[in-house]
Amino acid sequence: MRRPLVVIVLPLVGMFVLGGCAVGKLLGGMAQNAEYQKEIEVHPVYSGLENKTVAVIVDVDLVTLYQYPDVAVTLAANIARRVQANVPGITVLAPSRVSQWQFRTPQWNAMQYSEIAERLNVDRVVHVDIYEYRLHPPGNQWIWDGVCAANIGIIERDGYDPDNYVDRFNISVAFPDMTGVTRENATAGGVQTALWTLFTRETAWLFFTHLEPKHPKYYNGRIKEGRYDG
Template sequence: MIKRSAIHRPVLMLLLPALLLVAGCDIFGLVGGISSNYERTKKIEVLAEYDGLVDKSCAVVVHADLSVLYEHPTAVPNIAANVSRRIQSNVNGVSVLSPREVLDWQYHTPSWSMMPYGQIAEDLGVDRVVYIDIYEYRLNPPGNRWLWEGVCAANVGVVERGGFDPDQFVETYNVICRFPDLRGLGRESATQAQIQTGLQARFVEESAWLFYTHIEDKYPEYQ
């Protein structure tokens, strides 16, 4: 039978608060880590920047320069179709003109980009025009086709037919999206189709979000 000596008890009593303090620090650290992770993954509700599409007819018109149309022929129709679809699905009472009708009108009206905005709305027979003017669209850094660095940047304007001045935008927004997030990604790491799909999906989401209340990450992984 082993006899426990009482002489160690005072030492133990002195050590006990320190042990509890260390344990407390670990607990607080764990709680703090959980709280930090929760904050990083938190979702927030974001109101529409422009809510004037509610109960209105609308057309999404996308403009890009000839170099973009030549090098990336699917970019404009894909962006137009998917922004139209999101607006139709998420804005109450809106009636979005078929993207095919808009593209057909653009094709048969070669000088449409020179027309006053109010005339575009009148020709398309809609109350509102969401005009997406793409001023930069690329998948690689300038002069380097060996890396992926997608950028889609545009000014998004809203035309109100019958408004105070239908030939001017009532609201304008600058939307710039990049894909992929990883810098210096080599050409062998992904296909052109993958980069283009990711870039367009991100741009469509950011552009359409301007027009309806939605949920997004408080701290998005990409900027």
């Protein structure tokens, strides 16, 4: 009864003795994969939203708004929800109130920054000024090449100079992350939802400590909501 056991074990032993190079490659590959799945803690670039009342306001040019009427309200709501869930002590003004104020005040983007904060009655305003938004490359409606790019300005109502941004950032995301994706491979709704998700994540990450993949190109996991969900 012992002979079958010897027959099974010896080939395994031989594999490790004679195939040391292969085993080394296997272990090296496992170590490399573990490295690719590592996550790093990243601190906020701007922490001044903590324990403050905040409004998120999105500005989009009329041409873009005509083509994509939901982009401003959707991004404002998504960013507001994400920072409310993750920034300590923050109180975010309801996005519906902000959008209603924008509608009632059509020249709001010509106001002094301090007046915007006063009218909304908040300590901080996250001003998202979208300067590029598209789903296709110019002149080609058959290819998906989505881009959402904006300047993010922070208004501090109680700051030294409330009529100027205390800090400013640029966020630009693209989807798909490969060329040649056509209408046969994806839908407009899918591309737009992906752009909104990426842009919301990158913008909100400016304001709270979070986890990011150390090697995003090779990362294949998911981190909890409020952390990484790329």
